[in-house]
Amino acid sequence: MVVNPEPADPRIPLDDRPPGPRNTPGCWIVTSLTAFIVFVLVIVGLFLPPINLYDRMFGPKFxxxxxxxxxxxxxxxxxxxxxxxxxxxxxxxxxxxxxxxxxxxxxxxxxxxxxxxxxxxxxxxxxxxxxxxxxxxxxxxxxxxxxxxxxxxxxxxxxxxxxxxxxxxxxxxxxxxxxxxxxxxxxxxxxxxxxxxxxAPDTPRVVISYDVSQVLNADTANLATVVAPAGLQPTLDGKIIGSLAPGFDTNNGYLVMPIIRDFADPRALDTTTANTILGNRTLRNEHASGIAQLASVGGYDGVFIDYRGLSEDQRDNFSTFISDLGQRMDTLGLLLGVVVPAAENVDGVWQTGAYDWRAIGKGADIVQIDMGLDPETYTPGETQLVEAMLRWGIREMNRYKITLGLTAQSVREFEGAFTTIGYDAALAGMGNVVVEAPNVSETGSIEPGSEIRAYLDGLQANAGVDTIINAPYIDYLNADETPRARIWLTTGDALRYRMDMTIPFALGGVAFEDMLSNDLAQDVYAAVEDYRTQIPSAPSPTDLALRWSVESANGLVDEITTGLREDLIITLEAPDGNYAVNVAVVGIGQEANQSVRSGAAVALFQPTPTPTPPPTATPTPTPTVTPTPAPIIPTAGSTGGGFSAVAPAAGSIGDFALGGHVHNVSGAAIGAMQRSGMTWMKKQIRFYPGYDASDAIAFVGQAHAAGFKALVGTVGNPADVAAGGEAYLREFANWLGAIAASGADAIEVWNEPNIDREWPRNQISGGGYVNMLRLAYQSIKSANGSTIVIGAAPSPTGAENAYPGQVVNDNNWLRQVVDAGGLNYMDCLGMHYNEGAVPPTATSGDPRGDNYYTRYLSLFLNEHWNIIGGQRPICITELGYLTPEGYPALPSFWAWGQNTTVAQQAAWLAGAASLLSNSGKAQMMIVWNIDFTLYASDPQGGYAIIRPDGSCPACDALAAAR
Structure with a gap:
């Protein structure tokens, strides 16, 4: 559309036209105010985020x-x-x-x-x-x-x-x-x-944890700033079961933090349960909640978590669990402690596996690092393991949370492997006192003024001290003087040096899991107390020596110190009487630590003049038996560790366990065992792949029903071992676990694996057996921590040279077991003694000759004891004397027992029980056997104490020995 402008009407005067709009003052005010407000808002906006003009002009420059x-x-x-x-x-x-x-x-x-x-x-x-x-x-x-x-x-x-x-x-x-x-x-x-x-170093903490089988005593409690009783374990549903070790008091000046573990015994970890919980978010949360509730309701100061052997793929989950649990504990005002393994340096990089030190250190209040056992790693130096690890560790977590987990026990080193050992047990390899004299009377006495020689009958040993780490040691030697094993003795000085590693790094303190062990060096407690109160130490590492003492009924007669490898040679000038020659291994100038070895008794008497009889007719001479001179009898030392100074009265079995091996759990067998005073019943059960443990479980129930503890002897077939390999060993271990779960009181893992009747030919070795034993131990303890695991008894034999590949001598095989770490996987060492043809106290006179120690009970026992260094008790799971009385003559291979009578069998069994119970070395004796009747090429019936006529002379003899 086009718009044309319209001109003004010329007829209207200009003054009469309507007025146009005017610019009044009010309009200008509104306009100005509006503009000002807009301006102010713009300026304010410039000073507010995100522009922040003021800060950009005058504030921090980001x-x-x-x-x-x-x-x-x-x-x-x-x-x-x-x-x-x-x-x-x-x-x-x-x-x-x-x-x-x-x-x-x-x-x-x-x-x-x-x-x-x-x-x-x-x-x-x-x-x-x-x-x-x-x-x-x-x-x-x-x-x-x-x-x-x-x-x-x-x-x-x-x-x-x-x-x-x-x-x-x-x-x-x-x-x-x-x-x-x-x-x-x-x-x-x-x-x-x-x-x-x-x-700056703070007052150090001392954490003492202890097992459910132990009781916290006052001396140990006085050392602790934190007490951690064990006994609690996780379950697959995330709950906590168990009961705490006794003896602690929540109002006794120390913190009480129960320790929750995934094991009852550290040699048998239950990794499945912890890994299952950590891998499930719901279970993990419920587990953390349950632990926090347990600590709060129980009135404790906190808890420790000790989950070992976790799978590395649970690293993040474990860190999350500790973070969650730590927050819950913080909310309750309680503490959280976590036990972790030492870090490992791999190609210059520190690795901690499933345990993220940084994350754990953030969530926990105390982090206990379980240190290795090698004392030489504590050598000072930036490149030395412990120092380097701690220098790295204090950068990963708060140093005041770090607590060094140490052992108070001594340490055995063999071929790069380290195991703990008690102080007395560490020195047991030196043996016990033997006394020799040139002129011993028929009654076993010597004359005053006679020269005697006393020495220790164990391994040769050299002693030394690593002065850099204040650690004394003893090197045991083979017969050719080559080194066999080193024992690092944990004295107070040695332990204080390791504890003091916390000082230059201002760490939180130290922790012990074995402070309640009954075989520690005597000055260990004082060293821990001085560390806790930060009393300076004055280390005095010293060489070892032998301190001999000759004692009478009235007290000490003489005391002499010799070198560790020196014999004692003295002339006894003293009144008539009985004397004891005792010895203790001591540190020169540091006699507080002493290990008393078993001594020997000496009878010192003037010869009695024999009056000359009046002449009589000389009868026809008849042959007489020349009496064997009585040996000098070993006896216990007088004081200190080792074995008791005063031996129990002859025939007193005391806490020593006596039992019998049965063929059937019959009324006759039960009656004979009860009559003998036996408390253990043993039966051997054979394992077959694919078969369950029902036979063994049934026996356990029968033994318990009859009032006996059940010992299950186990064995399999050598061919199955050879063919099955690792899979067979694991199936066998699972089978043992089922037996343990049924309530078996003890299990002997295999039978005589040093001969090819029981182990594959050309594969016999102690190390091979330890592979089986390790899996067996873990399975048994996981199923029932109370079941005693007995290491297999080797067959007594010295025939390896005659039958290579078929036989390994019992002592050589046992050394292989020890060297492979087998003692870590047994509670007791099995031993079989079933070839005796002489009384149990005899050390010579066997009709076959004196060419092998297995024929003499005391020599056999001492050989086994010395090989294991006294680190485990010995369980004689077969001990019997063969007699053909009531049966036909023995086969030629067994003819050595032909002259043994039933009366001798009875007396010797009772004597063996007395000898073993007084030895301080044996924990159990199982009579082989009670009721077997087979009498052929293997005359088992000849060993039975129930004789063919139903009598049992040995029953009464054994009962009288109790």
Whole structure:
């Protein structure tokens, strides 16, 4: 549409036209006010986020750190913040306040200083400027904090990086490793202030845990700042079962923190349960909740978690579990302790497997690191294992949480493997006292003024001291003087040196799991007490020596000290009477630690004049038997460790266990055993692949119903062992576990595996047997921690040279077991003695000759005892005397027993029980046998104490010995 302009009407005067609009003052005011408001809003908007004009003009200058690697450094170059992950809009501004200014500032210029300064723990001392961090935008998932170590700072091993959190109003430890001359930390936490602090040693904690079979005593409790009774284990449904070890008191001056373990015995871990719980989020949460409730309801100060052998793929889950549990415990005001294995250095990198030290250290209050057993790793030096690991460890978690898990026992070293051993047991390999004299009367006495020689009948040994680590040791030697094994003796000095490794790193303290062991060096307790109270030590490592004593009924007659390998040669000038020659292994100048070996008795009497009879007719001479001179009788030492100074009365079996091997659980067998005073019943059950354990389980029930403890002897077929390999061993172990679960009181794992009748030919070795024993032990203990595991008794034989590949001598086979670590997987060592043809006290006179020790009970026992160094008791699971009385003559192979009578069998069995119960070495004797009747090429019936006519003379003899 076109619009044409319309001209004005010329007929209307100009003055009469309507007035147009006028610019009044009110319009200008509104316009100006509107414009001003808009202007103000624009200005205010410029000063508000996201523009923040004021801050951009006059406030902190935020440097963008959006990409990984972008960094910002303080003007003094002392601190650098680095982005380690991307962020869209993160920026930071750094500032610093010097150490002196921070200490002196009253808060008038920096309001945050008084609050942060008053929150510094008493054991920390500021060593750097305090660096403040202001940020904007979203914090990246990872930041690197890098702070210079001042040139005038003290020992850098005591420097830690701490960060202040406004949210918690506390300084928090930041894990940081040393890189060149800086401490660098990578974390997802954003701190408002960071600084270096010097750590000072605090009062050390002493954590003492103990097993459910032990009772906390007053002496041990007095050492502890934390007591951790065991007895609790997790279940597959996430719950906790068990009962705590007794003896603790929640109001006795120490913290009580029950320890929850995935094992009853550390040699038999139940890894399945813990791994199952950790792998399931619901179970994991329920488990953490249940533990926190247990600690709270029980009135404890906290708990320890000791889950060993976790699968490495559970690393993150275990860390999450500890973090969750730690938060729950914090909420309740309770403590959380965690036990972890030592770190391993692999190609220069420290690895901790399933146990993330950094995450665990953040969630827990106490972290117990179970250290290795090798004493030489404590040698000082930056490249030495313990020192290097601790230097790395204090950068991963708060040093005050770190607790060194040590052993108070001595340590046996063989071919690079280390096992714990008691102090007396460590020295048991030296043997016991033997006394020789040139002129011994028919009654076994010697004349006053006679010279005697006394010596120890064990292994040759050399002693020494590693003065760098304050550790005495003893090297046991083979017959050719070559080294066999080294025993590191844990004396008080040796232990104090290891405990003092905590001091230069200002660690939290030490922990022990074996402080209630009854075979520690005598000065160990004093050393721990001095460490706890920080009384300086004065180490005096010393050589070992033998301290001999000759004693009479009235007391000490003489005392002499010789070198460790010296015999005692003396002339006995003393009144008539009975004397004892005793010896203790001592440290020169450090006699508090002594190990008393079994001594020997000496009868000292003047010969009695024989009056000359009046002449009589000389009868026809008749042959007479020349009496065998009575041997000098071994007796127990007088004081200290080892065996009791006063032996039990002859014939007293005491706590010594007596039992019998039955063919059938019949009324006759039960009656004979009850009549004999036996408390154990043994039966041998053979394992076949694919068969269940019902036969063995039935026997256990029968034995218990008859009132006996059940010992199940087990064995399989050599051909199955050879063909089945590892799978067979595992199936056999599972079978044993089922027997243990049924309530078996003891299981002997296999039978005489040193001969090819029971083990594959050309594969016989103690090491091979230990592979079986290890799996068996773990299965048995996992099923029933109370079941006694008895290591297989070797067949008594010395025929390996005559039958190579078919036989290994019992002593050589047993040495192989010990060297392979087999003692770690048994509670008792089995022994069979069934070829005796002489009384149990005899040491010579066997009709076959004296060419092998297995023919004499005491020599056989001592051989086995010395080989194992007294580290385990001996269980004689077969002991019998063969007699053909009531049967036909014995086959030629068994003819050595032809002259033994039933009366001798009875007397010798009773004598054997008395000898073994008094030996201090044997824990059990099972009579072989009770009721067998087979009498052919293997005359088992000849060993039976129930004779063919139904009589049992041995029953009464054994009963009389009790």
């Amino acid at each position: 440097v963008p750190l959006a990409e990984p690697g972008e960094s910002l450094t303080t003007t003094d170059q002392g601190f650098r913040l680095v982005a380690a992950a991307p962020s869209d809009d993160f920026g930071a501004n750094l500032s610093a306040i010097g150490l002196r200014d921070y200490v002196a500032n009253d808060g008038s210029t920096q309001e945050w200083i008084p609050t942060t300064r008053s929150a510094v723990p008493y054991y920390l001392a500021l060593q750097s400027p305090v660096y403040s961090i202001e940020t904007n935008g979203d914090t990246p998932d990872a930041l690197v904090y890098s702070i210079n170590i001042p040139g005038n700072a003290p020992e850098r091993d005591l420097l830690d990086l701490y960060g202040w959190q406004d949210e918690t109003q506390a300084w928090e430890f930041i894990p940081a490793q040393v890189v060149d001359n800086r401490l660098e930390a990578t974390t997802d936490e954003l701190y408002q202030h960071v600084a270096l602090f010097q750590a």
